[in-house]
Amino acid sequence: MSRKDRLAETLPSLRRVLARLRPYLRPHRAMLGGSLLALLAATAMKLLEPWPLKFVIDRVVPGVAADGAAAAMDPMTLLTLCSLSLVAIIGLRAVFEYLSTIGFALVGNRVLTAVRGDLFRHLQSLSLGFHARRRAGDLTMRLIGDVGMLKETAVTAALPLAANVLIFVGMIGVMMWLDWRLALLALSPLPLLWLLSQRLTRRIRDVSRKQRKRQGELAATSAETMSGIRSIQALGLEETTAGAFAGSNAKDMREGVKGKRLSAGLERSVDLLAGLGLALVLWFGALQVMRGRITPGDLLVFLTYLKHTFRPVRDYAKFTARLAKAAAAGERVVSILDEAPAVADAPDAVTAPPFTGRIQIEDLAFSYDGEGAPTFSEVDVTVPAGTSLAITGPSGVGKSTLASLVLRLHDPSGGRILIDGQDIRGVTLRSLRAQISLVPQEPLMIHGTIAENITLGAGRTVTQAQIEDAARLANAHDFILAQPEGYDTTVAERGATLSAGQRQRIAIARAALRASPILIFDEPTVGLDRASEAAVTEAIWYLARDRTTLIVTHDLSLAARADRVIVLGGGTIAEAGSPDELMRQGGLFASLRAQGGAGRAVAC
Numbered sequence: 222m223s224r225k226d227r228l229a230e231t232l233p234s235l236r237r238v239l240a241r242l243r244p245y246l247r248p249h250r251a252m253l254g255g256s257l258l259a260l261l262a263a264t265a266m267k268l269l270e271p272w273p274l275k276f277v278i279d280r281v282v283p284g285v286a287a288d289g290a291a292a293a294m295d296p297m298t299l300l301t302l303c304s305l306s307l308v309a310i311i312g313l314r315a316v317f318e319y320l321s322t323i324g325f326a327l328v329g330n331r332v333l334t335a336v337r338g339d340l341f342r343h344l345q346s347l348s349l350g351f352h353a354r355r356r357a358g359d360l361t362m363r364l365i366g367d368v369g370m371l372k373e374t375a376v377t378a379a380l381p382l383a384a385n386v387l388i389f390v391g392m393i394g395v396m397m398w399l400d401w402r403l404a405l406l407a408l409s410p411l412p413l414l415w416l417l418s419q420r421l422t423r424r425i426r427d428v429s430r431k432q433r434k435r436q437g438e439l440a441a442t443s444a445e446t447m448s449g450i451r452s453i454q455a456l457g458l459e460e461t462t463a464g465a466f467a468g469s470n471a472k473d474m475r476e477g478v479k480g481k482r483l484s485a486g487l488e489r490s491v492d493l494l495a496g497l498g499l500a501l502v503l504w505f506g507a508l509q510v511m512r513g514r515i516t517p518g519d520l521l522v523f524l525t526y527l528k529h530t531f532r533p534v535r536d537y538a539k540f541t542a543r544l545a546k547a548a549a550a551g552e553r554v555v556s557i558l559d560e561a562p563a564v565a566d567a568p569d570a571v572t573a574p575p576f577t578g579r580i581q582i583e584d585l586a587f588s589y590d591g592e593g594a595p596t597f598s599e600v601d602v603t604v605p606a607g608t609s610l611a612i613t614g615p616s617g618v619g620k621s622t623l624a625s626l627v628l629r630l631h632d633p634s635g636g637r638i639l640i641d642g643q644d645i646r647g648v649t650l651r652s653l654r655a656q657i658s659l660v661p662q663e664p665l666m667i668h669g670t671i672a673e674n675i676t677l678g679a680g681r682t683v684t685q686a687q688i689e690d691a692a693r694l695a696n697a698h699d700f701i702l703a704q705p706e707g708y709d710t711t712v713a714e715r716g717a718t719l720s721a722g723q724r725q726r727i728a729i730a731r732a733a734l735r736a737s738p739i740l741i742f743d744e745p746t747v748g749l750d751r752a753s754e755a756a757v758t759e760a761i762w763y764l765a766r767d768r769t770t771l772i773v774t775h776d777l778s779l780a781a782r783a784d785r786v787i788v789l790g791g792g793t794i795a796e797a798g799s800p801d802e803l804m805r806q807g808g809l810f811a812s813l814r815a816q817g818g819a820g821r822a823v824a825c
């Protein structure tokens with residue numbers, strides 16, 4: 222195997238990661254160049270460090286003959302000069318090392334902060350299909366933990382490693398120049414050392430990769446548990462989830478210990494081989510001094526360099542573990558950055574003009590896995606602007622999916638959706654979604670005040686009066702005023718401090734504030750008691766007055782108030798018409814409505 226191949230095998234993933242992140246480095250080229258110069262200067266100082274000592278031993282210590290410029294100098298002057306230059310060299314090295322550390326740290330932090338920002342944005346642009354396949358906790362781990370690990374490694378491993386490589390090359394060069402035979406002897410353990418580190422590095426990297434994956438699982442399990450804590454406690458699942466967590470936790474520990482053992486083994490092997498090299502140089506070098514081939518000062522330089530030459534290789538083992546972890550973390554970050562959003566703006570997409578709201582669904586088909594049996598097909602329906610359409614049917618027939626297609630949360634496998642005669646794939650996602658308001662069954666509630674939750678997604682500055690108007694429209698004003706601090710009452714994460722009906726009405730107020738021409742309600746009344754249901758229903762129809770409204774619902778009394786109803790069933794539209802027509806036809810809608818008594822579609 223060629224040297225190039227072996228190198229490529231050592232840290233290919235790190236290279237891939239670096240190649241992917243290179244564009245982020247471009248704006249920081251000047252600082253990177255400056256830091257590299259400082260690093261080179263620091264290395265030069267490091268190479269110079271033993272030389273004053275060499276002069277003192279060779280030229281000042283009594284009984285040793287001097288030659289050249291030093292011979293003309295009085296020993297005291299030479300000693301003072303050597304001492305001062307030692308101070309100067311060490312001082313300069315400190316300054317250059319400081320500058321390079323700070324420079325690289327700044328670049329590393331800036332670059333990875335930008336990467337994290339982009340990753341967050343990118344995650345939000347990835348399709349629902351992607352998010353359905355991934356665990357939220359694992360994605361959070363990538364965003365916070367993995368990027369953090371890359372950040373830390375850039376400063377604590379990559380920089381020292383680069384410095385070590387420079388020092389290593391420099392010292393070998395000077396040693397060769399001083400005495401090439403002694404240099405070769407000193408470096409004889411290096412090939413063995415290299416082979417050893419290659420083998421262990423690969424194993425360390427594999428362990429790190431597994432560990433990183435495990436940590437993603439841990440984060441995902443804990444995120445799922447915390448977000449579903451209510452059900453976990455109610456169902457008494459604490460021990461089951463703790464068991465699952467403990468399993469991954471123990472595996473993480475075992476992998477951590479294994480990684481530590483491997484890297485500690487590598488470090489100690491390096492120490493042993495370095496000791497061997499040092500002993501060889503001491504023995505052979507002292508013989509050379511006795512034969513007058515080199516001076517004692519040369520031997521001192523050799524021995525000092527040798528210690529420094531092996532240290533980079535030893536540290537390489539130490540940094541390898543960190544770099545391996547960073548490579549594994551980097552791969553996890555890059556794999557998400559490289560994930561292309563399944564739903565994206567077409568290259569020639571235009572900004573949608575203000576919609577009047579006519580929706581045409583033509584021969585629409587959709588399948589979640591692309592090739593499998595479609596969830597539905599041959600769906601044809603037109604919703605004139607300003608009218609309402611209820612989408613109903615048994616559970617799992619694809620009602621919510623159909624509604625999400627209008628928002629382009631997925632793209633259809635066949636057919637098309639037009640708004641005002643324009644295929645929605647021809648307009649930008651932003652301009653499409655800005656004109657549609659979705660009120661889902663579980664509306665998004667952020668940790669913040671009720672007012673902040675209402676203004677979420679408004680896309681403009683709104684006044685308190687506008688917020689209150691929207692809340693009145695959504696039948697929410699009175700209950701909000703009854704809260705301890707009214708509109709300034711803080712809502713817990715996921716709206717845990719509000720009832721389902723209250724959350725719904727806040728979401729409806731939010732939709733009212735957006736003033737979009739198209740509204741989509743997805744099971745807005747499910748799980749509500751009669752009073753809340755009445756309040757929410759009233760708010761829905763008030764809001765729907767002059768907008769195109771799609772209502773996905775099992776509640777047939779709600780559906781019966783829409784201008785038109787489609788009943789999905791058997792993978793397509795089973796019935797369509799106005800509620801009166803459907804009742805007259807005496808089909809599924811009529812029978813379910815009859816079964817539901819007061820209008821609830823019990824069988825749906």
Ligand SMILES: Nc1ncnc2c1ncn2[C@@H]1O[C@H](COP(=O)(O)OP(=O)(O)OP(=O)(O)O)[C@@H](O)[C@H]1O
Pocket residue numbers: 349350353589590596615616617618619620621622623
């Ligand atoms: N992300 C997904 N990946 C794969 N299949 C999915 C996904 N989401 C939903 N499905 C499946 O697609 C079908 C339609 O789901 P959808 O949620 O649209 O049905 P629905 O009619 O709204 O059901 P419900 O009335 O119970 O809310 C279901 O069989 C469901 O299992």
